[in-house]
Amino acid sequence: MFDILSTVEAQATDRHQQWRAAERLALTLIEGGMQRMTARTLAVFLFTDQDSVTAGEIADRLEASAGSISAAIKSLATVGLIERLPAPGSRREHYRLRDDAWATLFTSQNTVIAAMLQAAAAGLAVTDEGDPAHRRLAQMHAFYDFLLGELPALLRRWHQQSG
Amino acid sequence: MFDILSTVEAQATDRHQQWRAAERLALTLIEGGMQRMTARTLAVFLFTDQDSVTAGEIADRLEASAGSISAAIKSLATVGLIERLPAPGSRREHYRLRDDAWATLFTSQNTVIAAMLQAAAAGLAVTDEGDPAHRRLAQMHAFYDFLLGELPALLRRWHQQSG
DNA sequence: CCGACTTTTCAGAAATTACTGAACAGTCAG
DNA sequence: CTGACTGTTCAGTAATTTCTGAAAAGTCGG
Numbered sequence: 001m002f003d004i005l006s007t008v009e010a011q012a013t014d015r016h017q018q019w020r021a022a023e024r025l026a027l028t029l030i031e032g033g034m035q036r037m038t039a040r041t042l043a044v045f046l047f048t049d050q051d052s053v054t055a056g057e058i059a060d061r062l063e064a065s066a067g068s069i070s071a072a073i074k075s076l077a078t079v080g081l082i083e084r085l086p087a088p089g090s091r092r093e094h095y096r097l098r099d100d101a102w103a104t105l106f107t108s109q110n111t112v113i114a115a116m117l118q119a120a121a122a123g124l125a126v127t128d129e130g131d132p133a134h135r136r137l138a139q140m141h142a143f144y145d146f147l148l149g150e151l152p153a154l155l156r157r158w159h160q161q162s163g
Numbered sequence: 164m165f166d167i168l169s170t171v172e173a174q175a176t177d178r179h180q181q182w183r184a185a186e187r188l189a190l191t192l193i194e195g196g197m198q199r200m201t202a203r204t205l206a207v208f209l210f211t212d213q214d215s216v217t218a219g220e221i222a223d224r225l226e227a228s229a230g231s232i233s234a235a236i237k238s239l240a241t242v243g244l245i246e247r248l249p250a251p252g253s254r255r256e257h258y259r260l261r262d263d264a265w266a267t268l269f270t271s272q273n274t275v276i277a278a279m280l281q282a283a284a285a286g287l288a289v290t291d292e293g294d295p296a297h298r299r300l301a302q303m304h305a306f307y308d309f310l311l312g313e314l315p316a317l318l319r320r321w322h323q324q325s326g
Numbered sequence: 327c328c329g330a331c332t333t334t335t336c337a338g339a340a341a342t343t344a345c346t347g348a349a350c351a352g353t354c355a356g
Numbered sequence: 357c358t359g360a361c362t363g364t365t366c367a368g369t370a371a372t373t374t375c376t377g378a379a380a381a382g383t384c385g386g
Binding site: 198199200227228229234 | 345347
């Protein structure tokens with residue numbers, strides 16, 4: 001009887017809940033080390049009901065300045081999480097989350113791991129065999145060497161399973 | 164002929180190089196998201212030629228306040244990277260890097276991954292099937308679910324190989 | 327090529343975070 | 357139990373980071 005009305009109410013509730021869930025996810029990303037505005041921007045890319053969004057739309061949604069959104073988009077694009085869409089006739093740039101965004105985000109850890117491995121190697125090179133520091137650095141080196149070797153196979157399994 | 168002299172000189176150089184390598188490793192850790200003083204403290208634990216160190220020794224080495232070192236040690240102990248040693252007769256507390264420190268550090272990522280998984284699930288619960296956001300959240304959920312499943316086996320392989 | 331609209335850049339303001347220093351608490355020798 | 361020494365806590369400050377707002381640059385239709 002009042003199906004239409006209740007549907008409208010439910011949708012309004014859903015929108016609110018979705019917005020809350022988006023902000024909550026942003027907090028998780030921030031907790032994990034991501035910049036505040038970059039995290040909130042990424043959350044918009046995830047939760048929008050459109051196929052793509054513009055910088056202006058994000059700024060409106062987050063009530064943030066165009067400048068900070070521009071920086072956030074640049075940052076997300078640099079690590080490969082989002083992509084610029086071939087302009088669909090509009091003057092404004094459209095962006096969307098890439099399909100393999102999360103695997104990409106995870107892969108960017110490779111850089112960190114490689115840096116740790118290199119730091120350990122540098123330490124090994126300037127310490128003597130007998131020095132306790134040498135043993136510790138060797139353990140560190142072994143672990144990150146192992147990790148760096150395992151990650152490609154891990155990602156291959158993922159692409160196999162999902163693709 | 165001048166072996167003793169050159170050895171002394173080499174050692175002095177090594178100490179300097181070791182100190183440089185330690186600070187460099189600290190920078191890598193900071194880059195990866197660790198607090199500045201916590202990273203520098205961890206570097207001391209790695210590069211010291213002693214079996215264990217005290218808070219005072221670290222403060223001297225880093226020329227930092229006792230307060231900041233205390234906070235750093237607490238932080239490192241909380242995530243399980245260092246351990247308090249059974250007091251060897253001294254009044255001062257001795258700490259050292261744990262043997263499985265690096266695996267522990269990596270494992271602490273599990274928390275982040277679980278949080279991401281939960282955030283994705285929360286998003287799925289408040290979006291409709293047809294909504295593009297639902298599809299994106301499903302992809303995110305699938306990836307972190309996969310990761311969470313793979314990591315235990317990864318660490319098992321590590322312990323098998325190293326132990 | 328012009329004019330309107332969008333995005334980017336950047337200096338300065340605001341907010342957050344990290345460190346210090348001093349007071350407090352804990353512990354062990356005597 | 358006392359005194360001396362080490363570690364911890366916390367308020368205030370210093371430094372860094374992040375955001376804004378406005379000006380500059382870029383882009384596309386006309």
